[in-house]
Amino acid sequence: MTDDIKKLKAAFRQEHTPAPRKSAKKRAITQAMAAFDEKNSAQAQGTGLGTRLMDTATAVFETIIGRRSMRLTPALAGGASLSVLVIAAMSASYLQTGNWNNPFSTGQAPAPQILKDTAVDSAARTIEKIERAAAKLKTDSETKISAAPPPLAELRSEVRPAAPAAGAVRSLEAPMRNLAPAQKMIARGRAIPTDRPAPGYYQDQGRDRFESVTPNPVKVTGEDPVSTFSIDVDTASYSFMRSSLNRNVLPPKDAVRVEELINYFPYDYAKPAGKSVPFKASVSVFPSPWNADRKLMHIGIAGFDLKADEKPQSNLVFLLDTSGSMSAPNKLPLVINSMKLLLETLRPDDTVAIVTYAGNAGTLLEPTQVKDKTKILRALNKLRSGGSTAGAEGIRQAYELARQNFKSQGVNRVILATDGDFNVGITDRNELKSFVERQRKSGVFLSVLGFGRGNYNDALMQTLAQNGNGNAAYIDTLNEARKVLVEEASSTLFPIAKDVKLQVEFNPLKVAEYRLIGYETRMLRREDFNNDKVDAGDIGAGHRVTAIYEITPVGAKSPSLDTLRYGTSATKPTATKPDEYGFLKIRYKLPKENTSKLITMPIGSGADFASVKSAPVEARFATAVAAFGQILKGGRYTGAFGYDDVIALAQSARGTDEFGYRAEFINLVRLAKSAPALDVLKRRR
Secondary structure, three states: OHHHHHHHHHHHHHOOOOOOOHHHHHHHHHHHHHHHHHHOOOOOOOOOHHHHHHHHHHHHHHHHHHOEEOOOOHHHHHHHHHHHHHHHHHHHHHHHHOOOOOOOOOOOOOOOOOOHHHHHHHHHHHHHHHHHHHHHHHHHHOOEEOOOOOOHHHHHHHOOOOOOOHHHHHHHHHHHOOOOHHHHHHHOOOOOOOOOOOOOOOOOOOOOEOOOOOOOOOEEOOOOOEEEEEOOOOOHHHHHHHHHHHOOOOOOHHHOOHHHHHOOOOOOOOOOOOOOOOEEEEEEEEEEOOEEEEEEEEEEEEEOOOOHHHOOOEEEEEEEEOOHHHOOOOOHHHHHHHHHHHHOOOOOOOEEEEEEEOOOEEEEEEEEEOOOHHHHHHHHHOOOOOOOOOHHHHHHHHHHHHHHOOOOOOEEEEEEEEOOOOOOOOOOHHHHHHHHHHHHOOOOEEEEEEEOOOOOEHHHHHHHHHHOOOOEEEEOOHHHHHHHHHHOHHHHHOEEEEEEEEEEEEOOOOEEEEEEOOOHHHEOOHHHHHOOOOOOEEEEOOOEEEEEEEEEEOOOOOOOOOOOOOOOHHHOOOOOOOOOOEEEEEEEEOOOOOOOEEEEEEEOHHHEOOOOOOOOHHHHHHHHHHHHHHHHOOOOOOOOOOHHHHHHHHHOOOOOOOOOHHHHHHHHHHHHHHOOOOOOOOOOO
16 A cells, blocks of 8 residues: 555646636545445445545545635645645545545455444544645645635535445444544534634734823023922833834834933932931033033932841832733733732842732732742732733732731832723723822822733823822833843832922023923923922832923023013023022832931032033933933824934943943944834734
């Protein structure tokens, strides 16, 4: 039999193979079935083995050949398909009759009698061979699902084989029990449905939600000399921007918050002498690189850092989204690994609890000391995704668990890890904001870690973090998780001040106009600065914060705004400090206090630098990032300053760059030069 097969293969190699047309496939199957029926017309109807085998062969090859398009050349695809089909048909004929009937042999062997049990076993083996051949054909040709051909019912309407006997069918069912569902469908002559999506993780696209904001306007100093805003140390926008560019698409404009891009980087600002005054500000003023008539006022603030033995105990509750939308590799699996990284930074006597939520919320792990790390890891490894998203109920239970284990002299914090897709229970953002605002009074803070793309609700997570006395980060890679939760663990977990507000009063004798770059979602009214009831940003141990103003000096050739016909108070300034650009004030509360403290400093001519090149390295790099962020948002104020200018400025100010963040930024700017504005629509698998 082996020699005959070799001869058959050799003959097929010599023949020209026709193109695999649908009509040809149908005719081949029909003719093979008809020839088989003709050969076995004298057989008793009791066994029906030949019919069953041909049904199986037809189903296999209709599924493999008819329902999938070959990537091989037409000749090879048609030849391979037809060869395997004929071999399968001839093998079935041989099993039924005992006669190989090879047209290439010199003679025919007598047809021996085959016992029913032997035939059944041989038939089962033949089914296995057909399925292996089909699987190999699928792999070799790299097939993909295409439009379905006429169903088996159409072909069977033309050629109707005899129905198999019940005994033979039962005999064939036994070897099929261990087959996979798809294999069973093939073996039973059923077509595999093609409208059902292949199993895989949840994927969405184009449903990311961001708060729509308008860049801060230019203001006339004489009309509105005071600028007030809340400090922001979030970095989520930078990570999302990086994730977009690494996917070769520009981020949505609303996804870009310039202050978060600037504050993503560690800066070497002068540090405070002690924790009695936890901040120190550094100010520099230098020409704007994108407008010769403007200057930039760079304000850098460094927070006091805690020593290892000064860090208080931590009472942490991991609030983890395990809903169906978290099934992607960059969601729940990354969440689990991120929490494991954070676990390594905690002290043995710190406690960790885990609350999960999907369709419902529940406590997966009661407060457990970190020294029992095995128990915590075991709980994390149990996590699976599925169901809807009862996020509000999860938040409620997490706060309740944190209060039950409250440490009056320690840090009490809920860490929410989610894509923000809340769809069960309370889903209104304002209602959730109100709930979180009330909860922060208990002393439990809320930090938010965002994961995933396609259905990422940034707007909700910013609201939760800003009103929960916490910070927001976006985790797109394990390296980012390491940066946020390991390298910057102190600034993430241990606050040194809360409700931090910054106010600058500009001198109309020196500054005609000003514009704050970024911080649009953090702006406060002037009277909010002295009101301790007004919530503001929080700063962790060792954090650095940067703010940049673009100012128009008095006497500039082309101010942004025309002078008013009837004049303003700016025409008769009353300032008594003509050499000062302005006056800086920082208001803050210590973590356990409710009464604010004040830090002040004048911004005098001593902060002046004659050129961009002479400005401090940290100020120049922050300026490059600020320019890039503004360009991504449309470049309303940056003029002809482009990506190449950003790269040149950033390269001149890379500094030490211990972790390579600045080098990465320069590469991202290069990617932005050629990235399209809209992502390519991806088919669902």
